[in-house]
Amino acid sequence: MAEAFPWQAALWQQMATRSQHAHAYLLHGPAGIGKRAFAERLMARLLCLQPQGADACGQCKACHLLAAGTHPDNFVLEPEEADKPIKVDQVRELVSFVVQTAQLGGRKVILVEPVEAMNLNAANALLKSLEEPSGNTVLLLISHQPSRLLPTVRSRCVQQACPLPSAEQSLAWLSANLPEATPEMLAELLELAGGSPLAAKRLHGQGVLELRAQVVDGVKKLLKQQQGASQLAEGWNAVPLQLLFDWFHQWAQLMLRYQLTRDEDGLGPADMRKVVQYLADKTPQGKLLSMQDWLLAQRQKVLGKANLNRVLLLEALLVQWASLPGPG
Template sequence: MTERVAVQVPCLWHRDLQAELMTQAADQKLPHALLLSGPAGIGKQRLARAFLEALLCQKPVAGLACGQCQSCHLAVAGSHPDIMVLTPEEKSRVIKVDQVRALVDFFARTAQYGGRRVALVWPAEAMNRNAQNALLKTLEEPGSGALLLLLSDQPSRLLPTVRSRCQQRQLAVPDRVQSLPWLTEQTGSEALSEALLSAAGGAPLKALALEQAEWFAERERLLGQFLAVVEGRVPASIAAQALVKHEPLPLLEALYGWLASGLRSAELQDQTLAPMMRRLRAAVGDKRLLALTEEVLKARQWLQSSANPNPTMLFERLLLVLVGVDAMAGVF
């Protein structure tokens, strides 16, 4: 009997969509280009990988790859000749036009297994304008058996001409009824899982990754910097320096999650931070917390851009917004 390999399985909240896509494939109704978009950390990559492995599998079982056929072995090994994965090159945030040209050449060749060729582009918004334009011809004339899977956290950054040539599926953050038991199974603690989901904006895979983040254990002290500035105990400039000792983007994403969660409900799910959030809310009010939430979102987007902003200045601005000072308005 052929050795079974560990093929990808979609997260439980995406299994219905996996089944639907496999049914489309069986009925010859699959589009040539599929854009899966939604927040980071909800399992888009797992779904895409599980789907393409099942699609090329020689003997799929219940809509999933069998893990035993030659196609599955090649896919798991990363050497399947009919699969191409496009991501930014090392030390780059951009998928370049030369990479897309290689993708065009890939689709021009004949499939070696099962009659299909599948390409996965992640994150699709990393393609620069020239790369996206180079992709248009493939989107218009993909060739027989071609499937292009685009994954995006920020589909608005894709050209309208790219989006319009894809079948689009918007994936939402899963319901806590599904995500909390799944995450608790991974962490072994429901209370910790609640805290992780709160910091991750409900995105389960992002929440799981946060468990390993050094700063997460220090989240009470980090959020305390905002309260210290509001209460006049620490200048904004000093608090900002304390905050940037940690990776700024994950911290901004967590801050956004805490604020959004705190504004939506009377009590933050993270019981470690709930007392501090109550004090912060009482001190500045919901209107200013909402303003801070909007600024955090801008700061997060700015940090992900190619502008190379100063993280200390970003955090100092956020702290000043919280106390009602409209200084440094030009940072974003």
């Protein structure tokens, strides 16, 4: 059974005990807060033949079939490969499933994650099923970035924001799941993950603290002209592009905030605080705004899985970054 997170308790009681369910829910919130586990737990509850209070019984035929991954009335739609789009042919298969009769005589439940991975044709192919799913069908759509969805997709769902854990809840969960990590490491991981504990655990598995140290060291050497953009771009092969653009975009935001507020407490993580302050003091605001626009545009391409020349893209980023201090 999917893990039950303490920060989801109130929402779980609200949704699991409903006598009537909407035909489609859009469960949204930042990545790494447990939306998939919540959806899987709700899916089990909706398919269970003998639910025990707010949870699935775990013992009936439906629960056994679901646990084995062979439940005939359950359909999970996700990218065929990690970080790839959901294709229109996959959605057509889902549409064929929707029009079938439930084989166990109860509900059919569909889980889609992440919804924003659908390309335009795939999203349009889903609309009819979202609007009028046949029979007793419930669609659970999970989105980490609902702003990227078509308005026609959002409007056909009951939109449900998933609760964020408190810092105390996040650290307690992380400590239990990463017992080898020091409190300082846990705090740093959580900060890099934007407060999302599951994302922090995943980042730990990617060796993010080591990757971050490598990137920060490289940026400092770039600004001191101790290392060139081409050399750095080629040396960052192990760092995921999305992480890089998330970090550079965050640094640009922190610089703009400092220019506007002069608040030294808002300079972000300690590893780049002095650099952020230095660049904010030395960079004309118009130049910084242009840099931020460029970062946002490139980040969208990265998120959209565009076919990018990684080294050339990073060289362009680093050349512009190195030129921030000075006249616009």
